[in-house]
Amino acid sequence: MKEFSKSYSEYYDLRNDGSIVIYKRAIQTKRPKYNCRIKPNNQNGYIFKSTKSSDLEKAKLFATNLYYEIEGKIQRGESLLEITFSKLIQDWKKNILLETDKSRQYNIERVRNAEVHLVPYFNLKKINEIDEDLIREYFYFKNSSDKKYSPQTLRQHGTILRNILLFAKRKGYLNREIPSIALPKLKINPRPDFNKDEYRKLIKFMRTWVDEFSNTRITRDRYYLSHAVLILANTGMRLGELRNIKWSDIEKVKDNKGEDLISIFVTGKTGSRYVIANMGTDKYFADLYDYRTKELDRVPNRNDFVFINNLTNKPIHSFRRSFRNLLDSCGLTQNDKGQSRVIYSLRHTYVTMRLSYGVNIYQLANNIGSSVEMIEKFYGKKRNKDPRNVTEITKTTNKKISLVNSNNYPWDSNYQS
Numbered sequence: 001m002k003e004f005s006k007s008y009s010e011y012y013d014l015r016n017d018g019s020i021v022i023y024k025r026a027i028q029t030k031r032p033k034y035n036c037r038i039k040p041n042n043q044n045g046y047i048f049k050s051t052k053s054s055d056l057e058k059a060k061l062f063a064t065n066l067y068y069e070i071e072g073k074i075q076r077g078e079s080l081l082e083i084t085f086s087k088l089i090q091d092w093k094k095n096i097l098l099e100t101d102k103s104r105q106y107n108i109e110r111v112r113n114a115e116v117h118l119v120p121y122f123n124l125k126k127i128n129e130i131d132e133d134l135i136r137e138y139f140y141f142k143n144s145s146d147k148k149y150s151p152q153t154l155r156q157h158g159t160i161l162r163n164i165l166l167f168a169k170r171k172g173y174l175n176r177e178i179p180s181i182a183l184p185k186l187k188i189n190p191r192p193d194f195n196k197d198e199y200r201k202l203i204k205f206m207r208t209w210v211d212e213f214s215n216t217r218i219t220r221d222r223y224y225l226s227h228a229v230l231i232l233a234n235t236g237m238r239l240g241e242l243r244n245i246k247w248s249d250i251e252k253v254k255d256n257k258g259e260d261l262i263s264i265f266v267t268g269k270t271g272s273r274y275v276i277a278n279m280g281t282d283k284y285f286a287d288l289y290d291y292r293t294k295e296l297d298r299v300p301n302r303n304d305f306v307f308i309n310n311l312t313n314k315p316i317h318s319f320r321r322s323f324r325n326l327l328d329s330c331g332l333t334q335n336d337k338g339q340s341r342v343i344y345s346l347r348h349t350y351v352t353m354r355l356s357y358g359v360n361i362y363q364l365a366n367n368i369g370s371s372v373e374m375i376e377k378f379y380g381k382k383r384n385k386d387p388r389n390v391t392e393i394t395k396t397t398n399k400k401i402s403l404v405n406s407n408n409y410p411w412d413s414n415y416q417s
Contacts, residue, residue: 010034014060020067022051022059034059040070073175083173085122085130089114092167105240106269110160117142117157118164127168132179135161139184151184158183192335193348199233205330223291224307225322227284229346234278236350236368239343241266241275243315247411248302250285262409270369282409289410302411319343348378355379 007026014020021037033054038047049066051059093111097104121138122130135158142149142157158181168174194202206226211219232242249265253276262282264275285306292300295310305315323343327333334340347368354364355375365372 036063084124103267154184192339193352230284232346234281241268245306
């Protein structure tokens with residue numbers, strides 16, 4: 001034993017070159033255990049670890065085996081970094097919030113799911129200890145908990161976990177192949193939509209419902225909700241995508257017949273894309289533009305949000321409660337099977353109606369930011385397989401609807417009245 005420092009009660013340099021050292025700290029405990037310090041060949045820094053033994057010979061054996069294990073990793077080009085899942089999450093969180101291929105709100109939601117669900121379970125597990133068996137145990141744990149998680153929710157957890165493991169591999173924390181993640185099977189159970197008669201009933205009811213009260217705040221809330229309903233049902237976009245639309249995101253496009261339509265640039269959980277709205281949808285945006293102009297006593301800025309909270313100037317976050325009140329008032333809360341409708345039902349309504357008009361499924365998938373496979377799974381029984389071209393996204397069986405502002409839109413930078 002070499003007397004090294006007053007900090008140690010025992011100190012052994014097993015190879016007399018500082019590469020393998022075991023020691024006990026001077027601060028005594030009831031059952032002090034040996035720690036080891038390893039300095040690999042041609043590497044900077046040290047690796048510290050408890051031997052978990054108070055027996056000297058066992059501690060020596062542990063430290064020696066650890067040294068050769070580390071040397072083997074170096075020769076194989078593997079990472080020496082041992083990081084826990086909870087520590088990895090901190091790095092992953094910083095990285096993912098800087099990603100731009102998804103909306104910031106979507107990335108924030110992914111981080112929240114990881115912190116609420118994944119971290120408590122995997123917590124202090126070393127990243128290289130997370131294998132297929134442990135992942136299967138996680139899904140079993142969630143399925144057997146008091147709160148029943150839907151397959152869709154558990155699939156989201158699995159997708160987030162894979163993203164985290166991909167990040168660990170890229171950073172060199174994971175020194176083996178990414179374990180396979182068997183995602184729970186998705187139940188084909190789409191939210192109920194509105195059929196044509198129900199949708200007409202909803203639209204007709206909203207015309208008088210908006211001005212039912214003289215209260216300015218209630219009238220404004222209902223006005224914006226009614227236009228959100230109309231736009232969602234005529235574009236198929238998600239509510240989160242609608243929330244972030246600015247006036248500068250809307251522009252005029254033409255179909256192959258020279259008809260004017262509008263294109264909306266949206267950003268959401270599947271990234272960014274351009275959405276082609278049904279013919280006549282520009283009128284709903286024009287109404288909102290005029291409403292906001294009167295409210296401000298000036299035209300809105302092009303970088304203002306379309307669905308804006310007039311008190312905070314931030315996007316209106318949710319229509320959940322007001323939409324439920326609307327459906328309750330007009331008797332459309334549930335379908336004939338007793339399934340409750342939510343605002344997402346408008347997206348399903350759009351898809352169902354587009355399919356009934358024979359829209360090409362591939363173009364429809366592009367427009368709503370989904371996959372052909374998902375449309376087949378959820379709407380396969382409803383869709384007409386007649387192939388069409390891209391302009392059929394806006395095809396209807398009705399007469400053409402005359403467009404407002406057919407030359408320019410008032411929010412265009414080159415607008416001339």
